[in-house]
Amino acid sequence: MRKQWESPAPAISAPPEIRVSSMVRIGAVAVAPATVLAPMAGVTDTVFRQFIRHLGGCGLAMTEFTSADGLLRVRDKKIYRYLSFYEDEHPISAQLFGSDPLVLAGAAARVEQLGFDLVDLNLGCPAKRVVKCNGGSGLLRNLPLIRRIFETVRAAVSIPFTVKFRLGWNEREIVCVDLARLAEDCGLNAVALHARTREQGYSGGAQWDWIGQVKAAVRIPVIGNGDIRSPEDAVAMVAQTGCDAVMVGRTAASNPWIFRQIAQYTETGAYGLPSEADRYQMIRTYFRMLVEEEDSGVIGKMKQFASWFTHGVRNGATLRKAVYESRSEQEVLDAVDRFFGSGAREAPVPALS
Secondary structure, eight states: OOOTTOSOOOOOOSOTTOOOOSOEEETTEEESSSEEEOOOTTTOSHHHHHHHHHHOOOSEEEOOOEEHHIIIIIOOTTHHHHTOOOGGGOSEEEEEEOSOHHHHHHHHHHHHHTTOSEEEEEEOOOOHHHHTTTOGGGGGGOHHHHHHHHHHHHHHOSSOEEEEEESBSSTTOBOHHHHHHHHHHTTOSEEEEESSOTTTTTOSOOOHHHHHHHHHHOSSOEEEESOOOSHHHHHHHHHHHOOSEEEEOHHHHHOTTHHHHHHHHHHHSOOOOOOHHHHHHHHHHHHHHHHHHTOTTHHHHHHHHHHHHTTTOTTHHHHHHHHHTOOSHHHHHHHHHHHHHHHHHHSOOOOOO
């Protein structure tokens, strides 16, 4: 059986001196390697973050975005589900959204008390329900309010404070360079740019040139985000923009090996591709982690991730159908075993550390 990471990648497509950095320092926090798991609602819960850590290569993980109002005003106990983490997840950043400077500052202080290494402000979410409340990318049209938020939150916490934002509301209202300078002026420790507008959502191509312009405008670390689907893309983004770190979002859900592959590509110019046995172990391990977490929504999560994890799997539609039709966690696990067959079952599922 072929071992994980044996397959060589195509020749490196960027000059040999261009690499994703082995480390970037954000305030007092060392992020090594300089790769970040993007915050994704419904995806980057503690199970998925631990899973990514288990596979290796990710320097910093971020939580799902969390409502500052819910954390501070409503004190909804369910909110803390988004902010639960284990010691082996460090360094870890909590992402907050909201529009009230004092509420965000109070929520950030609470995040610091909970033991997070960094706190991040979401100025990028394009969802209508978030924008309608003047959160996420809805704030991109109000730089004076953003300044007040930056200053108030910065004064409330001692841990590194960062912000993730988009280019602007639309192509006619690009504010990313001004926003990055504002963040630096207010004492933020790094900025992450998703190189699309709010109007674009997740469609069209990310405009990496703007990441380069932000990098040229500020001295604090710049994290590039958007359309990193492979290690070659990560290196190409660094080569084109000079960014200090790369952030991977949706690709991590369909290819959770991406961070380890980037690290290998950075070190050797080649990276391994997962075998069928690797994919079986990956799916079985993640589903088992979900079951052990004993969350009430386990079966739903299994079905959600089945559509991503079967990306690139031969006849994956058959497995997806079997998972979607399952009525219990055990039925899902049995469906995975049947699909991959006895050869895959003979490959041991790695123990959780």
